[in-house]
Amino acid sequence: MxxxxxxxxxxxxxxxxxxxxxxxxxxxxxxxxxxxxxxxxxxxxxxxxxxxxxxxxxxxxxxxxxxxxxxxxxxxxxxxxxxxxxxxxxxxxxxxxxxxxxxxxxxxxxxxxxxxxxxxxxxxxxxxxxxxxxxxxxxxxxxxxxxxxxxxxxxxxxxxxxxMHPRAVSPPPGDPLPDHCPRPDTPTLPEGVGITLAMAPAAVLGEPAALRGAFRLIPRPHERTASGAILALSILALDATRAAPRVLRLRVSGQMEEGAPDGACVGAFALDAFADRRPPQEADVNVLWAASGAALAGPIVHHRVPRAWLPAQDAGFSDGEEEPP
Incomplete structure (x- = not known):
């Protein structure tokens, strides 16, 4: 059951x-x-x-x-x-x-x-x-x-x-992150109302850990704009070891979906899920969820490991190459 x-x-x-x-x-x-x-x-x-x-x-x-x-x-x-x-x-x-x-x-x-x-x-x-x-x-x-x-x-x-009128997207766009536009690595849209998430399963401590998402959501009246909406979306990061919940509160930009009878808006986002945190000294595991309205997406399980755990003296990453999964 x-x-x-x-x-x-x-x-x-x-x-x-x-x-x-x-x-x-x-x-x-x-x-x-x-x-x-x-x-x-x-x-x-x-x-x-x-x-x-x-x-x-x-x-x-x-x-x-x-x-x-x-x-x-x-x-x-x-x-x-x-x-x-x-x-x-x-x-x-x-x-x-x-x-x-x-x-x-x-x-x-x-x-x-x-x-x-x-x-x-x-x-x-x-x-x-x-x-x-x-x-x-x-x-x-x-x-x-x-x-x-x-x-x-x-x-x-x-x-x-x-x-009411919605406030601007948050966090503001950066180079390369955060991003509020679709990218080549943006996950596919959910079939119905919801959120899809994607993230590499592991990263080196201190390196960017890009969490990418796509959504189809129905805005509330105060979130609508002339061409779509700016919607509240929260990322819930649960430290699996220390049992410490953390909430990243986003405002994401959505465009009105043509022909959607319920006024749904679609959009994408990407951000470093740990940009606001000082890297811990030891490896950790975080479980990430996303919530907005009635939509809940996840879990995404993400490991962070110290660079010292890798054979840095004998191997390295190519320029521009992401850390290995």
Missing amino acids: TAEALAGLAPSALVRALQSASPAMVLQGPARVLVDRAERLTLTLYRADSARAVAAAPLGQHAVLVGVDLDNNEVFVGRLEPPSAQPPSPVDPAALSDDDVVVQRARPEARALLKIPWRPGRWRFVALLRDQRSSVVEVELAYSGARFQAAELAAHLEALRAR
């Missing part, structure tokens, strides 16, 4: 089903929360994996919750627990079995964890853990019927968004 199919099961049936569906992550939550009656938005995350995998990447420290405000196309990210919440396990994961399945459960409170604005709106939540993703939960935040003119508020907000 898929994670989406598992999400429809009752808790007791879900736990039983997860024993045979491992590895899997399932996120469950309410379809509607009244913001003038409730103060919390509590979700339930189930994870089923081998004892070895659970010990290597504890759920609380390695899983992140991603919330997307679908009306404003804003992305919120938070780790389930702070780094110091759980001490490292003294057990070597390699000594544990891959055959023993462990089912874990967490109850993240999305409002506090992500610091989401407590106002009417449409939200989409998903949990990520390294290269795994959970099922999706869509939640409507709304006023109760006791609120005067609550029904009219959504229409007024949409009209105000339509009067």
Whole structure:
């Protein structure tokens, strides 16, 4: 069963089903929360994996919750627990079995964890853990019927968004990166609404690591321009070892797709995914995802290794040649 199919099961049936569906992550939550009656938005995350995998990447420290405000196309990210919440396990994961399945459960409170604005709106939540993703939960935040003119508020907000103008692309174009135009190495467009990503699986620490993407997305009213749109798109980089989530917030340029009935825009981007970070001293592994609106792309697993690990005294790279994959 898929994670989406598992999400429809009752808790007791879900736990039983997860024993045979491992590895899997399932996120469950309410379809509607009244913001003038409730103060919390509590979700339930189930994870089923081998004892070895659970010990290597504890759920609380390695899983992140991603919330997307679908009306404003804003992305919120938070780790389930702070780094110091759980001490490292003294057990070597390699000594544990891959055959023993462990089912874990967490109850993240999305409002506090992500610091989401407590106002009417449409939200989409998903949990990520390294290269795994959970099922999706869509939640409507709304006023109760006791609120005067609550029904009219959504229409007024949409009209105000339509009067706004998007800001310029970000990060600004560079030479050769960042780039907001299609390139020979740009991945193909997704068949429907979505994002495609491409990246070499490995690079030398300190060298550019080009993450390339193509997208077909439906802009929100405040993102549209005369010829297309400038859309918010977030790159989520999860350090697989240190369990540290990092968010790169982009504004990418899209052109209106001819004949698209939903007003979809297409475009491309490329950037050095680690340009804003000082290279670490040791090799690391990062898992990259991209999110915009209802679209989520990934995972891209990328290794960075020190140059000293390569036979630099006896071999080198050609001028202009990219580091080997």
